[in-house]
Amino acid sequence: MIDLRLDDTYETLRKTVENFAQREVAPVIGDFYEREEFPYGIVAQMGEMGLFGLPFPEKYDGMGGDYFALCLALEELARVDSSVAITLEAGVSLGAMPIYRFGTDEQKEQWLPAMCRGETLGAFGLTEPGGGSDAGATKTTAKIDGDSWVINGSKSFITNSGTDITSLVTVTAVTGTKDNGGKEISAIIVPSGTPGFTVEKKYSKVGWNASDTHGLSFDDVRVPQENLVGQQGRGYAQFLSILDEGRIAIAALSTGLAQGCVDECLRYAREREAFGRPIGANQAIQFKLADMELRTHNARLAYYAAASKMLRGEPFKKEAAIAKLTSSNAAMDNAREATQIFGGYGFMNEFPVGRFYRDAKILEVGEGTSEVQRMLIARELGL
Amino acid sequence: MTNIVVLVKQVPDTYSERKLAETDHTLDRESADAVLDEINERAVEEALKIKEAGEGEVTVLCVGPDRATDAIRKALSMGADKAIHVSDEALHGSDILATAKVIAAAIGKVEGVDLVIAGNESSDGGAGAVPALLAELLGMPQLTYAHHVSVEGSAIKVDRETADEGITHLEANLPAVVSVTEKINEPRYPSFKGIMAAKKKPVETLTVADLGLDAGEVGLDNAWSTVSEAAPKPPRTAGEKVEDDGDGGTKIAEYLVGQKLI
Ligand SMILES: Cc1cc2nc3c(=O)[nH]c(=O)nc-3n(C[C@H](O)[C@H](O)[C@H](O)COP(=O)(O)OP(=O)(O)OC[C@H]3O[C@@H](n4cnc5c(N)ncnc54)[C@H](O)[C@@H]3O)c2cc1C
Ligand SMILES: Cc1cc2nc3c(=O)[nH]c(=O)nc-3n(C[C@H](O)[C@H](O)[C@H](O)COP(=O)(O)OP(=O)(O)OC[C@H]3O[C@@H](n4cnc5c(N)ncnc54)[C@H](O)[C@@H]3O)c2cc1C
Numbered sequence: 157m158i159d160l161r162l163d164d165t166y167e168t169l170r171k172t173v174e175n176f177a178q179r180e181v182a183p184v185i186g187d188f189y190e191r192e193e194f195p196y197g198i199v200a201q202m203g204e205m206g207l208f209g210l211p212f213p214e215k216y217d218g219m220g221g222d223y224f225a226l227c228l229a230l231e232e233l234a235r236v237d238s239s240v241a242i243t244l245e246a247g248v249s250l251g252a253m254p255i256y257r258f259g260t261d262e263q264k265e266q267w268l269p270a271m272c273r274g275e276t277l278g279a280f281g282l283t284e285p286g287g288g289s290d291a292g293a294t295k296t297t298a299k300i301d302g303d304s305w306v307i308n309g310s311k312s313f314i315t316n317s318g319t320d321i322t323s324l325v326t327v328t329a330v331t332g333t334k335d336n337g338g339k340e341i342s343a344i345i346v347p348s349g350t351p352g353f354t355v356e357k358k359y360s361k362v363g364w365n366a367s368d369t370h371g372l373s374f375d376d377v378r379v380p381q382e383n384l385v386g387q388q389g390r391g392y393a394q395f396l397s398i399l400d401e402g403r404i405a406i407a408a409l410s411t412g413l414a415q416g417c418v419d420e421c422l423r424y425a426r427e428r429e430a431f432g433r434p435i436g437a438n439q440a441i442q443f444k445l446a447d448m449e450l451r452t453h454n455a456r457l458a459y460y461a462a463a464s465k466m467l468r469g470e471p472f473k474k475e476a477a478i479a480k481l482t483s484s485n486a487a488m489d490n491a492r493e494a495t496q497i498f499g500g501y502g503f504m505n506e507f508p509v510g511r512f513y514r515d516a517k518i519l520e521v522g523e524g525t526s527e528v529q530r531m532l533i534a535r536e537l538g539l
Numbered sequence: 540m541t542n543i544v545v546l547v548k549q550v551p552d553t554y555s556e557r558k559l560a561e562t563d564h565t566l567d568r569e570s571a572d573a574v575l576d577e578i579n580e581r582a583v584e585e586a587l588k589i590k591e592a593g594e595g596e597v598t599v600l601c602v603g604p605d606r607a608t609d610a611i612r613k614a615l616s617m618g619a620d621k622a623i624h625v626s627d628e629a630l631h632g633s634d635i636l637a638t639a640k641v642i643a644a645a646i647g648k649v650e651g652v653d654l655v656i657a658g659n660e661s662s663d664g665g666a667g668a669v670p671a672l673l674a675e676l677l678g679m680p681q682l683t684y685a686h687h688v689s690v691e692g693s694a695i696k697v698d699r700e701t702a703d704e705g706i707t708h709l710e711a712n713l714p715a716v717v718s719v720t721e722k723i724n725e726p727r728y729p730s731f732k733g734i735m736a737a738k739k740k741p742v743e744t745l746t747v748a749d750l751g752l753d754a755g756e757v758g759l760d761n762a763w764s765t766v767s768e769a770a771p772k773p774p775r776t777a778g779e780k781v782e783d784d785g786d787g788g789t790k791i792a793e794y795l796v797g798q799k800l801i
Contacts, residue, residue, distance in 0.1 A: 168616065168734045176728050206730035219731035 160460060162228070169225055173232040176205065177240075182508075185237040188366040189511060192358075194319055195366055198240055203274015208247055212256060216268040223401060224463045227408035231456075234412025235419065236508075238515040239366035241409045242522075246315035246367075247271065249402040251278025254326050254343060258386030258394050263345065267324060276323035281311035281372055282395055288312070289528050291328070291392055294341055296374065298329035300381065305329075305344055307352075307377040318355040318370040322348050325372060328391045343391035345383040352377040363514035400473050402523045403480040404466060407459035410483035410519045413512055414452040417487075417494035420509050421445055424498060441497060448490045455483035474536035481529040484519035491516035541595035541690055541713075543586045544646055545619065546657040546669070547579040549603050549610035553662055563759060564766035565632045566663055575610035578658030580726035582719050583614045586656050587727075589690050596620050598649055602630065602641050608742070615737035616729035622742040623648065629747050632759025635664070639672035641757060644750035646677065648743075652714055654695065659684050659718040670718035680711035686722040 162170060181198055188195045202208065210226040212218025219225075226248055234241035252271040255263055255278065270276040287293035296309025307329055317325050324347045332340040346353055356371040386394050425436030425445060435441050462475035494509040495502030502509050520526045551571035560567045586597045597619040601607050604626060611622045625645050633641070646652055655677075660667035674681030682688075686706075687698035695715050699707040700722065729737070747754055755761060781790045795801045 165731075165734055165738070168612070168729075169731055172616075172729050172734070201728075204730075205728045206732060210731055214732070220735070221731045225731060 160457070166225065166228055169221075170228045170232055172205070173207070173229045174235070176201070177233050177236040181233065181240055182236045185240065185366060186506060186508070186511070189237075189239065190365075190505060192360075192365045194243075194368050195240060196320070199243060199274060199277075199321075202240070202244060206272075206274075207244055208252070208274040209272030211248065212252065212268065212272050216256070216264060217270075217272040218268075219272075222467060223404070224467055227405055227459060227463055230405055230408040231412035231415070234409040235416040237366070237511070238409065238413055239364050241412065242364055242367050243277070243316060245402070245405045245409055246279065247274075247277045249398065249405050250280035251316060251324075251326075253401070254280060254385055254394065254398055255345070257398065258343070258390075260382070262382070263385065267345075270323065276321050277316040277319055278323060279314050279317040279325040280395070280398075281314045281317065281325050281327040283312050283314070285310060285312050285371075289525055291395065292339065292341070294328055294330055294339065294392075296327060296329040298331050298342065298344055301378075303381050304378045305381060305383065307344065307346065307374045307379070309374050311372040311374075313359070313369055314372055316368050317372055318358060319368045322368075324348060325353075326385055327372075327374070328395060331388055331391075334389065340389040341392040342388050343385040343394060344379060345385060346374070346377060346379055350377055350379060363511075363516070363518055365514075399523055400476050401466065403476040403529075404459055404462045404472075406519065406523050407455065407462065407476070407479035407483040410480070410487040410516075411452060411455040411459055413516055413519070414448070414455055414483065414486040414490040417490035417509060417512055418445065418448050418452055420507075420512075421448065421494050421497045428499075435497070444493045444497060448493055451486035451489055455479075455486040458482040474533055477524075477529040477532040477536070480524065481526055481533075484516075484526065487512075487516045487519050541589055541593060541653045542598075542649070542651050543589060543595055543654045543656060544598045544600050544649055544652050545579070545582050545586045545614065546642060546655065546673075547583065547599050547601045547610055547614050548576050548658070548661050548663075549573050549601065549607040550576040550661060550663040553577075559766070559769045563632060564769050565759065573606060573609065575613045576658060576662050577726075578660065578662065578719070578721060579610075579614070580617070581721065581723050582656045582658050583617050583619055584724045584726040585688055585719055586654075587618045588724065589654070589688070590618075593690075598623060600642065600645055600649075601625070602633075602638060602645070604631075611742060612737050613729065615740045615742075616733040617727055618729075618733060619740075621740055624742055624744045625746070625750065626744055627747045627754075627757075629754040629758050632762060633757045634762035634764060635666045635668050635672060636763055637757040637761065639669050639676055641747065641750065641752065642669065642673055643676040644752055645745060646673075648745070648750070654690070654713060655679070655716045656688075657716065657718045659720050670716055674716040677714075677716065680715045681718075682709045682711055682715055683718040684720050685717050686720045688717055688719070688723070 206219040207229050209218035210221045211223045214220045230241050298305045298307045324345050326343050326345050328343050330339045331342040334340050352375045354373045359369050428435050458479040462472050462479040465472040465475050491513040495513045498509050501507050552574045558567050599614040599619045599622045601611050602625045657670040671681050682697040684700045685697040686700045689696045693713050697709045699709050
């Protein structure tokens with residue numbers, strides 16, 4: 157029969173990260189957010205705890221855990237703050253994972269250990285100014301010249317691409333034309349600091365303000381031919397497979413945000429008084445909290461289900477899309493209700509629920525919009 | 540090679556509501572989440588630092604009920620090598636003296652101990668006396684309230700924090716008992732690898748009889764002091780309000796001087 161309890165190891169990890177998030181992240185993250193500053197100290201501590209190495213083998217200084225362990229850590233971090241959680245999510249799923257999955261032994265040895273220790277961050281650049289959902293619309297090009305790739309083009313909204321500890325960005329680029337006339341898209345590692353590679357100034361964002369996001373431009377950027385990740389012409393397909401996993405991670409992160417709303421509101425509903433009694437004594441508030449709890453519960457079940465299929469090695473594309481859609485809806489709905497329960501204080505940046513409200517929106521967009529999730533589910537249904 | 544024993548206690552989480560049992564006024568350990576006392580995380584961290592700076596072995600020692608294994612596992616997942624858990628029904632309600640005797644007897648089971656590290660004061664009982672009692676029972680020097688510790692060969696140096704006098708520098712020969720304060724370090728968080736490894740580390744469970752002690756020396760009935768009554772802390776009274784008629788600053792300063800705060 158099925159058993160949804162976390163075993164001892166997972167539960168201890170979950171508790172450890174919960175403890176870390178509450179003790180180390182919660183007290184300071186509001187200030188970083190306000191100043192739109194990347195929290196290097198917290199990221200370093202997360203590195204020391206091995207969070208960036210969770211799903212990677214010890215050979216690369218990883219923790220020898222699995223992807224579900226990463227999801228549990230993301231949920232607990234996002235319960236307190238999403239900027240920190242997305243930094244971990246993107247560092248692992250977008251930065252390190254493509255190299256671990258598709259890279260050569262040399263690439264793994266060169267880049268992975270420092271990433272697993274959280275000392276460096278990797279980024280993945282797929283989205284371009286002209287298109288994110290339709291990755292086939294890639295305009296960035298890479299051409300062979302002697303023993304180098306020469307890259308030209310630009311990328312938008314790339315997470316972790318401009319921190320002091322960013323070591324590389326893996327970019328997708330058109331490397332030729334396929335037999336059927338379509339674009340051949342490949343993935344290539346561009347180390348930070350390569351001449352011609354410019355990290356634009358950071359965006360002014362609605363949310364995720366303590367996370368690092370930049371546009372990138374490539375002007376005759378030369379990198380060695382060996383920087384190709386995986387097979388030439390497989391870049392797009394490879395990236396899609398990475399995105400399927402990433403969706404489970406984003407679902408875990410969204411579940412954490414939804415749970416954070418419940419945590420904050422439960423406390424507030426007991427403390428805050430109106431008309432001479434706690435607001436939580438009103439059924440209208442109780443029902444809001446009941447619905448918030450319900451959505452969080454469903455979101456968690458959905459990502460556990462997708463992760464369990466993935467860990468068993470079964471196809472999980474549909475379940476991952478369902479998990480991402482369910483949990484990002486839960487995060488948005490809970491954030492809206494949470495700010496309502498907080499009244500005027502919910503509109504103040506100094507309260508976590510205000511931050512949750514601003515951070516929730518991107519969850520319906522990043523790593524595949526809600527429309528894209530529906531397209532995937534429909535396709536899996538055979539439509 | 541420094542052979543270190545760290546004393547760890549499982550306590551009710553200070554974040555959850557804590558209460559005393561109605562019947563015998565001992566701590567109601569069922570009603571609150573139990574965690575490794577934070578001060579003991581620091582004690583473990585200090586032991587690990589000493590070990591990592593040279594060579595050594597870290598044994599954690601805990602006297603407490605069965606569920607204290609969680610606190611022990613946490614210390615092991617931080618990086619301690621092995622553990623001794625003294626667990627016995629007869630220990631319920633033991634006072635500081637009995638606790639110290641039990642700990643002393645258990646330390647006797649570890650060969651060649653160089654250093655015992657404890658917290659200065661637990662966050663539940665809060666007697667702040669176990670380390671000193673223990674040093675006396677073991678015939679070792681006591682270096683309490685340390686906020687800095689260094690081991691140099693067979694000697695130990697400690698900066699001792701005192702409430703008013705500032706810092707006292709202490710030095711002793713090993714073996715010795717040290718208790719640490721909150722300022723000593725920032726404890727590490729266990730890594731996933733540490734959590735996995737902790738499952739395989741040896742934990743020896745001992746009873747009072749195993750330690751060669753008599754049940755008549757421990758437990759609530761044999762405590763030298765008893766809690767006869769317990770009442771909740773009275774609610775906070777309203778603070779003092781200073782009206783500012785242009786001399787608010789002076790009035791506040793006078794008030795603080797009156798309270799001997801400045
Ligand atoms: C903070 C942040 C961080 C990001 N990090 C990264 C990163 O690290 N790496 C990276 O590569 N990208 C990153 N992105 C980009 C993100 O993945 C894209 O924004 C997202 O995929 C959507 O692409 P787009 O913005 O081009 O929207 P578009 O593709 O232009 O879509 C616009 C709207 O049209 C809808 N739509 C599009 N096609 C269809 C269709 N066929 N049917 C129905 N509706 C459709 C979409 O759902 C959406 O609502 C990040 C974005 C943000 C905001
Ligand atoms: C509700 C309640 C009722 C009590 N009733 C009585 C009573 O009736 N009579 C009486 O005399 N005393 C009583 N006590 C005191 C109680 O027995 C002491 O808490 C206990 O003996 C340990 O003392 P402490 O925690 O105050 O130690 P402290 O001296 O404050 O602890 C300092 C350090 O010693 C170590 N240490 C302490 N205890 C342990 C342990 N069990 N295992 C491993 N290391 C340890 C830890 O490193 C700790 O950080 C009561 C305490 C409580 C909370």
